Amino acid sequence: MTPEAATTARGAGFVLPPYPHDRLAELHATAAAVPGGIVDCSIGTPVDPMPDVARRALVESAAAATGYPATIGSPEYRTAAAAWIGRRFGVEVGPEQVVACIGTKELVASLPRALSLRDPSRDTVLYPGVAYPTYAMGAALAGLRAVPVPVDDAWRLDLAAVDESDAARALLLWLNDPANPTGAGNDRAGMAAAVAWARSRGVLVASDECYAEFTCDDRGDPAEPVTALAFGHDGVLAVHSLSKRSNMAGLRAGFVAGDAALVAYLGELRKHGGLMTPAPVQAAATAALGDDDHVVEQRARYAARRRRLVPVLERRGLVHDGGPSTFYLWLRSASGAEDGWSITRRLAATGLLVAPGELYGPQGAAHVRLALSVTDERLELTVDRLERSPRPEGS
Numbered sequence: 001m002t003p004e005a006a007t008t009a010r011g012a013g014f015v016l017p018p019y020p021h022d023r024l025a026e027l028h029a030t031a032a033a034v035p036g037g038i039v040d041c042s043i044g045t046p047v048d049p050m051p052d053v054a055r056r057a058l059v060e061s062a063a064a065a066t067g068y069p070a071t072i073g074s075p076e077y078r079t080a081a082a083a084w085i086g087r088r089f090g091v092e093v094g095p096e097q098v099v100a101c102i103g104t105k106e107l108v109a110s111l112p113r114a115l116s117l118r119d120p121s122r123d124t125v126l127y128p129g130v131a132y133p134t135y136a137m138g139a140a141l142a143g144l145r146a147v148p149v150p151v152d153d154a155w156r157l158d159l160a161a162v163d164e165s166d167a168a169r170a171l172l173l174w175l176n177d178p179a180n181p182t183g184a185g186n187d188r189a190g191m192a193a194a195v196a197w198a199r200s201r202g203v204l205v206a207s208d209e210c211y212a213e214f215t216c217d218d219r220g221d222p223a224e225p226v227t228a229l230a231f232g233h234d235g236v237l238a239v240h241s242l243s244k245r246s247n248m249a250g251l252r253a254g255f256v257a258g259d260a261a262l263v264a265y266l267g268e269l270r271k272h273g274g275l276m277t278p279a280p281v282q283a284a285a286t287a288a289l290g291d292d293d294h295v296v297e298q299r300a301r302y303a304a305r306r307r308r309l310v311p312v313l314e315r316r317g318l319v320h321d322g323g324p325s326t327f328y329l330w331l332r333s334a335s336g337a338e339d340g341w342s343i344t345r346r347l348a349a350t351g352l353l354v355a356p357g358e359l360y361g362p363q364g365a366a367h368v369r370l371a372l373s374v375t376d377e378r379l380e381l382t383v384d385r386l387e388r389s390p391r392p393e394g395s
């Protein structure tokens with residue numbers, strides 16, 4: 001059941017849809033039964049080391065965590081976040097324009113509710129038609145309409161396709177550059193146009209930039225990341241996470257930055273709600289944000305895995321059909337003979353689990369997403385298995 005269908009089920013109240021990855025339980029078991037075990041590329045959960053600076057800060061600050069942490073983030077954390085935005089994006093924000101969150105999934109899921117409390121006159125959340133499922137779920141959890149914005153052949157938002165009646169009701173527009181699951185991004189002009197489109201219609205922009213450090217150009221080389229804050233702070237929030245940048249997903253650290261009034265509102269709301277990032281986690285995130293060397297290393301790991309796997313998959317009839325950014329491959333059948341679920345089943349039989357593109361919206365149904373967040377050793381195992389597996393018919 002889609003979130004929208006779930007919310008409209010009469011009499012039953014809000015019926016939760018199955019959690020997207022739980023739909024893979026059977027195929028997970030298939031892959032796990034292969035001798036040598038599963039190579040799980042279905043979830044973008046980092047496996048490489050956390051930077052030493054972060055680990056040290058975490059441990060050193062733990063004993064001092066007797067009191068409550070600052071909900072909005074310690075002055076050090078907010079300052080480090082603002083400095084990182086200045087350094088990496090060339091955009092100036094003050095520490096008072098930053099608020100901590102407990103990883104960004106929590107923020108993504110709760111932002112529509114927070115913003116609709118502030119402005120109940122609008123009831124719609126717009127989000128990319130192929131996207132991280134939590135954008136739609138956040139709208140459902142707020143009792144709002146989730147309206148997907150179609151994406152074009154290059155996986156960019158087609159805002160011209162949004163019905164003006166939906167735009168007039170829209171509270172919020174989600175952007176995600178570079179994008180999960182497609183890897184598309186580095187689209188400065190598209191982002192500028194989207195911010196202008198939203199601003200002219202009184203729609204707030206939440207720009208999820210959690211993969212910004214894994215922005216690449218068309219040749220696959222590291223490129224300057226883009227932030228929606230480059231096009232003015234007014235009505236814009238940029239959402240950032242330490243999970244992918246610094247392999248800290250288990251610690252739960254993120255922040256949101258931008259429009260001073262919105263950030264202050266979110267900070268106050270979060271104080272009332274007790275949404276505190278633990279102090280040692282804030283200390284670790286502060287230290288990680290001050291270090292760029294580990295990010296360079298991580299980028300190189302993902303690039304090497306991409307180079308290793310793409311030709312192997314091509315020999316098995318699968319082409320990467322997304323952009324060069326993030327650490328996801330967005331694969332489709334070269335012959336067009338298989339849809340995303342068929343590809344997922346075929347790969348699961350070799351022990352490799354990927355995510356069917358349909359989990360990211362109906363427009364993704366022909367694709368699968370493969371996360372390069374597996375160790376090099378597991379990657380070699382899957383390369384070996386794929387090379388020995390039968391080629392699909394017609395390839």
Ligand SMILES: Cc1ncc(COP(=O)(O)O)c(C=O)c1O
Binds near residue numbers: 102103105106180
């Ligand atoms: C697009 C996108 N946004 C947000 C998140 C949430 O990340 P976290 O809660 O670890 O910060 C993810 C995680 O996969 C994601 O892919």
